[in-house]
Amino acid sequence: MQIITEQQVADFLDPELAFFAVQDVFASMESGAWNFPVVREALGYQNALYGFKSGFDPASGALGLKAGGYWPNNASRDLANHQSTIFLFDPDTGQCKALLAGNTITALRTAAASAVSIDRLAIKEPSTLGLVGTGHQSVFQLEAALRVRSFDEIVIWNRSHRDLTKHRKVAEFYGVSLREADLEVVVRSAQVIITITSCFEQLFPDEWVGPGTHVAAMGTDTKGKQELDPRLTQRALRFTDEIVQSKTIGEFQHLTTDVDITPIGAVIAGTAKGRTHDDQVTVFDGTGVGLQDLACAQAVVKAMGI
Numbered sequence: 001m002q003i004i005t006e007q008q009v010a011d012f013l014d015p016e017l018a019f020f021a022v023q024d025v026f027a028s029m030e031s032g033a034w035n036f037p038v039v040r041e042a043l044g045y046q047n048a049l050y051g052f053k054s055g056f057d058p059a060s061g062a063l064g065l066k067a068g069g070y071w072p073n074n075a076s077r078d079l080a081n082h083q084s085t086i087f088l089f090d091p092d093t094g095q096c097k098a099l100l101a102g103n104t105i106t107a108l109r110t111a112a113a114s115a116v117s118i119d120r121l122a123i124k125e126p127s128t129l130g131l132v133g134t135g136h137q138s139v140f141q142l143e144a145a146l147r148v149r150s151f152d153e154i155v156i157w158n159r160s161h162r163d164l165t166k167h168r169k170v171a172e173f174y175g176v177s178l179r180e181a182d183l184e185v186v187v188r189s190a191q192v193i194i195t196i197t198s199c200f201e202q203l204f205p206d207e208w209v210g211p212g213t214h215v216a217a218m219g220t221d222t223k224g225k226q227e228l229d230p231r232l233t234q235r236a237l238r239f240t241d242e243i244v245q246s247k248t249i250g251e252f253q254h255l256t257t258d259v260d261i262t263p264i265g266a267v268i269a270g271t272a273k274g275r276t277h278d279d280q281v282t283v284f285d286g287t288g289v290g291l292q293d294l295a296c297a298q299a300v301v302k303a304m305g306i
């Protein structure tokens with residue numbers, strides 16, 4: 001069994017490789033790949049959420065699990081709040097092939113998911129990218145989004161002051177200007193909005209979101225969490241990584257009526273439509289599925305020649 005460190009993952013996995021791994025596995029979920037029920041528990045210790053995400057993709061042979069969760073007090077210890085470890089198993093024998101540090105994979109696969117949604121669902125020429133939340137994941141989100149669309153500017157909001165040095169570096173690399181603004185300005189001016197917070201209530205009212213906007217809601221991955229106004233998710237065209245998760249631990253748990261939700265994999269596979277008009281508002285509820293982790297872990301293992 002190979003043990004692969006965070007540094008090795010960072011050396012072999014980049015936003016592009018993660019993008020294609022996640023895009024492919026979302027499509028595979030339309031033809032036989034499946035995620036097993038998620039276990040996610042509040043430990044009642046350190047305010048932590050801990051659990052397992054797992055799945056199997058018969059096409060690629062990716063079988064395994066990610067164990068880990070969210071420790072909100074880690075930031076004060078100079079550690080990322082998310083901590084996870086991924087196990088890959090040989091689907092022919094059940095033997096453990098590799099154990100990978102999972103923090104970089106989590107960040108890159110989550111950013112890849114919203115980038116896939118932006119690539120498939122956002123209008124072709126958005127001018128402004130709005131980023132809501134500037135925690136650990138947000139820099140990865142920013143870079144992944146800038147890879148799939150050319151923006152004129154990035155407008156950022158966070159509820160408290162945070163160092164944006166890393167965000168500015170990414171923006172500079174892609175030649176896009178970046179400014180901080182009030183939340184209302186961010187939401188009203190952006191045609192693509194990424195929300196990546198640990199919020200438990202809606203961040204902004206539906207009325208602020210203009211026609212043609214694509215919202216990638218990436219923060220809600222647990223029962224009770226919420227970023228979007230249900231009136232927004234009610235009126236938008238709704239997409240997700242996995243319908244069951246979106247209704248149980250994702251943003252669509254807050255919808256009280258039965259509504260149509262399209263798996264993004266069906267759009268990728270060409271069996272469902274995405275946006276059909278530039279005025280439509282689209283919402284992608286990225287809940288984070290185990291197969292994203294396994295697909296990226298497998299990409300690392302393959303790139304390392306293991």
Ligand code: NAD
Nearest residue numbers: 081110133134135136137196197198199218219286287288
């Ligand atoms: P982090 O702790 O580094 O940052 C949290 C961010 O949320 C900060 O910007 C903070 O200001 C903001 N925030 C917290 N409470 C808020 C509130 N009430 N109102 C407004 N903003 C608030 O966390 P992170 O690692 O960047 O992760 C962010 C979120 O993304 C977490 O909720 C995490 O669980 C989720 N996440 C989702 C996936 C997925 O696949 N969908 C994957 C990884 C992380």
